[in-house]
Amino acid sequence: MARRTKKPGWLKQAIGEISKLRQSMFGRFGGVLYGGFSGQGSAPYVLSSNKVNYELSRQLYHNTHDGYKLGAGFAKPVVNTLAGFMGVPHFRCKDEEAQEILDECICRWTSRMQRTHQLGLRDGDCFVMLVNLESSSPLYPDEDRRIDYLLIPPEQVVDIEVDPFLRNPISYTLKGKVTWDEGLREYTVTQIITAKDITIELEGDIPPELPLGLEPGTTPNKWGFIPIVHFKNEPEESELYGCSELEPIEPYMKAYHDVMIHALQGSKMHSVPRLKFLLNNVEKFLENNFPEALQAFRQGQPANINLTGHELLIFQEGENAEFIEVRSSIGDAKALLKFLFYCIVDTSEVPEFAFGVHTPSSHASVKEQMPLLIRRVARKREQVTESWQLLARMVLIMNSTVSGKKFESYDVEIEWDAVVERDEKEYAETINTLVNALSTALLNGLISLDAAVDLLQQYIVTMQEYASDDPELPGERERIIKSWIMRRRLEDAEGLKDQLEEIDKELEDQTQQGD
Numbered sequence: 032m033a034r035r036t037k038k039p040g041w042l043k044q045a046i047g048e049i050s051k052l053r054q055s056m057f058g059r060f061g062g063v064l065y066g067g068f069s070g071q072g073s074a075p076y077v078l079s080s081n082k083v084n085y086e087l088s089r090q091l092y093h094n095t096h097d098g099y100k101l102g103a104g105f106a107k108p109v110v111n112t113l114a115g116f117m118g119v120p121h122f123r124c125k126d127e128e129a130q131e132i133l134d135e136c137i138c139r140w141t142s143r144m145q146r147t148h149q150l151g152l153r154d155g156d157c158f159v160m161l162v163n164l165e166s167s168s169p170l171y172p173d174e175d176r177r178i179d180y181l182l183i184p185p186e187q188v189v190d191i192e193v194d195p196f197l198r199n200p201i202s203y204t205l206k207g208k209v210t211w212d213e214g215l216r217e218y219t220v221t222q223i224i225t226a227k228d229i230t231i232e233l234e235g236d237i238p239p240e241l242p243l244g245l246e247p248g249t250t251p252n253k254w255g256f257i258p259i260v261h262f263k264n265e266p267e268e269s270e271l272y273g274c275s276e277l278e279p280i281e282p283y284m285k286a287y288h289d290v291m292i293h294a295l296q297g298s299k300m301h302s303v304p305r306l307k308f309l310l311n312n313v314e315k316f317l318e319n320n321f322p323e324a325l326q327a328f329r330q331g332q333p334a335n336i337n338l339t340g341h342e343l344l345i346f347q348e349g350e351n352a353e354f355i356e357v358r359s360s361i362g363d364a365k366a367l368l369k370f371l372f373y374c375i376v377d378t379s380e381v382p383e384f385a386f387g388v389h390t391p392s393s394h395a396s397v398k399e400q401m402p403l404l405i406r407r408v409a410r411k412r413e414q415v416t417e418s419w420q421l422l423a424r425m426v427l428i429m430n431s432t433v434s435g436k437k438f439e440s441y442d443v444e445i446e447w448d449a450v451v452e453r454d455e456k457e458y459a460e461t462i463n464t465l466v467n468a469l470s471t472a473l474l475n476g477l478i479s480l481d482a483a484v485d486l487l488q489q490y491i492v493t494m495q496e497y498a499s500d501d502p503e504l505p506g507e508r509e510r511i512i513k514s515w516i517m518r519r520r521l522e523d524a525e526g527l528k529d530q531l532e533e534i535d536k537e538l539e540d541q542t543q544q545g546d
Contacts, residue, residue: 078271083155088275092153102288105375106277112385114149116408116450122423123444129427140180155273157262158183161425176433203259211238226256260422279378287371294364309351319345380407405450416445
């Protein structure tokens with residue numbers, strides 16, 4: 032059995048750089064996972080409920096925190112680059128009516144879906160709630176039913192109760208404040224949502240007339256599930272909440288700010304010129320060059336020397352003047368700032384051209400950096416795929432509950448646009464080279480027609496599989512045969528028109544002779 036060593040006190044462990052993006056006191060200290068009072072000894076395992084400091088993450092993103100002003104400019108490119116290349120997903124369902132509903136939702140929610148990725152990357156957590164707007168809604172009087180997409184601020188989600196083994200959410204507790212009477216009064220609304228019912232509790236100065244939907248009490252949940260989807264960035268099995276993309280680079284942004292501000296403060300020394308005089312007789316020098324200053328000095332008044340207008344200074348033998356050159360501290364900090372920049376690039380896993388470096392650097396060109404970004408974006412898309420599938424399934428079930436229409440299938444697949452738009456010239460050259468190679472391989476008996484078509488299908492999206500068992504969706508083999516039959520018919524019919532004209536002319540001549 033391993034011997035348990037005595038751990039030092041938490042005050043000693045907290046010495047040094049501490050990440051400020053974690054709110055919990057017993058969270059991560061200096062990169063060391065510190066247990067505090069939970070999960071030690073024989074206590075049962077529980078999920079860590081540490082949250083990202085949402086306020087600080089927003090300050091870093093918008094560069095409004097005074098302690099990070101010169102370094103937080105890297106935060107927005109990190110978040111926006113990933114969110115922009117991720118785009119929004121496309122839902123695909125086998126049921127045609129369900130597909131129409133999903134297409135309509137994507138058309139309405141594109142901006143909010145894009146913002147979901149942005150908020151999830153920045154704050155680590157983004158909560159999406161689906162609500163049903165009744166026909167009585169003044170915003171949509173022409174629609175009998177409408178499922179709306181709401182983004183919940185993560186601060187309002189004060190508690191999530193999950194199954195200890197399945198990790199499914201059992202209940203969500205939302206809390207928010209409402210002000211009234213011109214902001215002089217306020218009350219707190221607590222909403223507890225479970226699969227069975229929804230409970231609303233009010234505390235504080237409650238107005239006599241409550242807004243619609245805020246009446247206290249418990250009502251049944253007609254959906255049978257919690258209509259909230261939690262989008263977590265970098266999810267962990269041991270963490271209840273997600274991680275912000277700014278969390279790993281926050282220490283480097285702070286260091287970049289400190290180094291930059293130190294260099295700028297040191298630059299004030301050499302921005303103001305310093306003139307050094309080597310004189311044998313000060314009064315003689317002032318008499319020859321600055322008589323007004325000498326006269327004021329003799330009268331006991333303050334004497335000032337102004338070099339403006341004195342392009343020529345008179346010195347005696349052995350006297351001289353020179354400027355004192357102070358070495359710029361920015362030059363010394365340049366190497367350190369560059370090192371910190373590449374630490375941010377490496378840690379964020381975002382290529383350096385995203386920060387404005389559009390020319391090839393000494394490390395890698397833009398073209399060489401794109402594959403890294405493509406794989407990074409693909410991994411981020413995979414993290415949210417299940418959440419988007421769950422949300423789409425909720426939409427179909429809610430629509431089915433309201434309308435009474437049952438769909439043949441509620442399974443939804445997710446498709447994404449290409450990360451980088453293809454170059455049409457390169458794409459055409461690739462197809463041409465591939466077709467020529469496959470034709471040569473077929474003529475020489477090195478490849479089968481099935482393998483050639485299946486390989487070409489990966490480059491031409493309109494092609495189907497070579498052989499298909501679905502009678503409603505013919506394979507590429509049947510389509511090729513159909514095309515060949517049509518071409519043969521057209522070739523055989525080339526001379527039929529001339530023959531028809533000759534027959535018509537012959538019949539017309541015989542008719543005239545008979546008359």
